[in-house]
Amino acid sequence: MSSRRSFLGGAGAIAAAVGAASVGRSALAALPEPVLQTRPDTMPPLVPQSGRPYNPVVTLNGWTLPWRMNAGVKEFHLVAEPVVREMAPGFKAHLWGYNGQSPGPTIEVVEGDRVRIFVTNRLGELTSIHWHGQRLPNGMDGVTGLTQPGIPPGKTFVYEFEARRPGTFMYHPHADEMVQMAMGMMGMWVTHPKGRHPLIDEVDRDFCILLNAYDIDPGSYTPRIMTMLDFNLWSWNSRIFPGIDPLVVRHMDKIRVRVGNLTMTNHPMHLHGHEFLVTGTDGGPTPKSARQHEVTADVAVGQMRQLEFLADEEGDWAFHCHKSHHTMNAMGHGVPTMIGVDHSGVVRDIAALVPDYMVMGERGMKDMTEMEMPLPANTAPMMAGKGPFGAIGMGGMFSVVKVRKDQKPRDYADPGWYRHPPGTVAYEFTGSLPEPSRSGAPGSGAMAPAAQADVEVAVRKPGRHGGAHR
Structure with a gap:
């Protein structure tokens, strides 16, 4: 963990820690050191060195927050x-988050752990943290004004409770929520079962993905916090494709993917090449009698879904939100549809005045993946990413599940592109094509066309004074 550690200036000098509810003063004698992570890479799983053992998760393009044990209590510092x-190579956003990143680090504990979280506010306004989906004392629930006072700038509050049930949860503010969540303040929480659980299976690889969305104008850095629906960047863990790392797995591994949604709309998550089971929600493990195989699962706002599958098909399999606009970056909603419009003559006239002018959209938008179009500084292309056969033509909420027979256990290094066995890749047909035959015969039976007479429609509408209009 030493590679992750960096001290936040002045954090160790905080003299007063104010509890969100009654906390023993011995707990406030010294703060655990804050740990900072600014690299956007997927960090290896944090194998527990203290407390109960468990199989750790991997947060895509993220990390797990280290802790210290203090008299049997697991202590964290957010x-x-x-x-x-960095949302993608060459594109950075100015967000709000925790410990150097947005989303904040994943918190991992074990069912029955006593947990103490110190939360220091380095923002310019009040904040709090709500532990989304947890069973805990009311005064630890994190709703500013209702269950606690807001955490003032420069102050530290303490939350303490028992992790009572296993599952996947989230954390986020309940203070100026519209601004703070729109700026990226959120994170994931995983509570592992303390022993064998009848509804929670052992898995070989366990991934965490938190869905988020931003509206950042091309050329700018800061999200527009007033946006309600028309976001232009749909992200996983505040990364957009091609900045999202692949989910690297070993052939025949059992895989769990934990997906949480803190955007403003639902996301149908779709996996290619495999079927999965939804084995858990925010409410806990799904009864086995209620599980069914799916290839797409809708994750609504504020929900979490656990998807599990056996990686029994080798290859590079797409995994993405199935809303088509959510696999694009920096899309302009005001762009007119130009499909089928021949404006070559206009292009010649404009190019005489603007030499770099480019035609957009007359054959669809896929051409943009091949263009070297100049963009404003700090702007992600709408569709980017290169695959072994050329431009992938995707952005936003898109990644690849890479299944390999020769991947070593617990090895998450990218194996490169899949080498397809001979004869297993779609190819161009170069033979002659028969002319399509079209039937002009009328339908029969129930499909026979009905005789139609000319009809003149007369509409009678009530008038303001009881009259009518024809």
Whole structure:
């Protein structure tokens, strides 16, 4: 963990820690050191060195927050602060988050753990943290004004409770929520079962993905916080494709993917090449009698879904949100549809005045993946990413599940592109094509066309004074 550690200036000098509810003063004698992570890479799983053992998760393009044990209590230190998040190579956003990143680090505990979280506010306004989906004392629920006072700038509050049930949860503010969540303040929480559980299977690889969305104008850095629905960047863990790392797995591994949604709309998550089971929700494990195989599962706002499958098909399999606009980056909603419009003559006239002018959209938008179009500084292309056969033509909520027979256990290194066995890749047909035959015969039976007479429609509408209009 030493590669992850960096001290936040002044955090160790905080003299007062104010509890969100009654907490023993011995707990406040010293703060655990805050740990900072600014690299956007997927960090290896944090194998527990203290406390109960468990099989750790991997947060895609993220990390797990280290802790210390203090008299049997697992202590964490979260720091709410402005951060710079690289959303894709060459594109950075000025967000708010925790411990150097947005989303904040994943918190991992074990069912029955006593947990103490110190939360230091480095923002310019009040904040709090709500532990989404947890069973805990009311005064630890994190709703500013209702269950606690807001955490003032420069102050530290303490949350303490028992992790009572296993599952996948989230954390986020309940203070100026419209701004703070739109700026990226959120994170995931995983509570592992303390022993064998009848509804929670052992898995070989366990991934965490938190869905988020931003509206960042091309050429700018800061999200527009007033946006309600028309976001232009749909992200996983505040990364957009091609900045999202692949989910690297070993052939025949059992895989769990935990997906949480803190955007403003639902996301149908779709996996190619495999079927999965939804084995858990925010409410806990799904009864086995209620599970059915799916290839797409809708994750609504504020929900979590656990997807599990056996990686029994080798290859590079797409995994993405199935809303078509959610696999694009920086899309302009005001762009007119130009499909089928021949404006070559206009192009010649405009190019005489603007030499770099380019035609867009007359054959669809896929051409943009091949263009070297100049973009404003700090702007992600709408569709980017190269595959072994050329431009992938995707952005946003898209990644690849890479299944390999020769991948070593617990090895998450990218194996490169899949080498397809001979004869297993779609290819161009070069023979002659028969002319399509079209039937002009009328339908029969129930499909026979009915005789139609000319009809003149007369509409009678009530008038303002009882009259009518024809």
